[in-house]
Amino acid sequence: MRFKIDHDLHIHSYLSTCCSKPEQNPENIMAHAKKSGFHKICLTDHFWDSDVPGAPKWYAEQDYAHICEAKPLPQDENVEFLFGCETELNSDFELALTLEHFDNFDFVIIPTTHMHMKNVVVKKEDFESVEKRSQLWVDRFDAVLNMPLPFHKVGIAHLTCEYLGFPSYENFITALQMIPDSEMERLFTKVAELGAGIELNGDCMLQAIEMPDILLRPYRIAKQCGCKFYFGSDAHSNENLVKFFDAMEKVIDLLGLEETDKFEFARMDI
Ligand SMILES: [Zn+2]
Ligand SMILES: [Zn+2]
Numbered sequence: 001m002r003f004k005i006d007h008d009l010h011i012h013s014y015l016s017t018c019c020s021k022p023e024q025n026p027e028n029i030m031a032h033a034k035k036s037g038f039h040k041i042c043l044t045d046h047f048w049d050s051d052v053p054g055a056p057k058w059y060a061e062q063d064y065a066h067i068c069e070a071k072p073l074p075q076d077e078n079v080e081f082l083f084g085c086e087t088e089l090n091s092d093f094e095l096a097l098t099l100e101h102f103d104n105f106d107f108v109i110i111p112t113t114h115m116h117m118k119n120v121v122v123k124k125e126d127f128e129s130v131e132k133r134s135q136l137w138v139d140r141f142d143a144v145l146n147m148p149l150p151f152h153k154v155g156i157a158h159l160t161c162e163y164l165g166f167p168s169y170e171n172f173i174t175a176l177q178m179i180p181d182s183e184m185e186r187l188f189t190k191v192a193e194l195g196a197g198i199e200l201n202g203d204c205m206l207q208a209i210e211m212p213d214i215l216l217r218p219y220r221i222a223k224q225c226g227c228k229f230y231f232g233s234d235a236h237s238n239e240n241l242v243k244f245f246d247a248m249e250k251v252i253d254l255l256g257l258e259e260t261d262k263f264e265f266a267r268m269d270i
Helices: 026-036 064-070 099-104 130-145 169-177 181-194 202-208 217-224 245-255
Strands: 007-011 040-046 080-086 107-110 154-156 197-201 228-232
Touching (some): 007 026, 007 107, 026 080, 040 064, 130 169, 130 181, 197 202, 197 217, 202 245, 217 228, 217 245
Parallel strands (some): 007 228, 080 107, 107 154, 154 197
């Protein structure tokens, strides 16, 4: 059976400081999910655990008490609304969420590609180099996979995110092309063994259908290696909750995704 978009595991609310829309609240997100026929959605506001030092001020403000303001999340007989977070991986490859605190979340999104954040994510001396960014894509991903995490509830976010080549789109394409298939195969084989989910991110998929040979390559390799996928709109507003559907449908065709390729956590029966 063809892969169905019946879930969205990466959604921000107004509690993320990068989201400026007060109407992006749990009630409206739930209303959208019902309309779209989703069975499972997850709130994943940005989060930096206060037990992990080094957060810049704006990140530190998005602590546990802050993101918990969204709770209790509305529930519906057809839609399960889970509480998760999008944490961070700092420039020393340390996760901004302690292992003990994974229990506070149903699902945790780990972004390795927020490379627009100088010092926080990419060291100052590496910031200008496309070669270094390309290597960081590999090394940061690898670092996460070497952690003792509960991978069955971990999603690897937006791997083909434009931030990889910040500040230019050209850098992004070049940095991605510099990563050999063999490195991707090594990483995605690990992902498949560990059981983490690979995100099909809304913005990434919109870009990918314009340049599928380059931008879908990691996902093609991931699929060959046995990785499982989930959809994450990464929506910061209500409009963005729906604008990715057409692109996602094309990507499902281009990758030939079936229901059996779906991340177990995103499945109806879990
Ligand atoms: Zn992100
Ligand atoms: Zn996000």
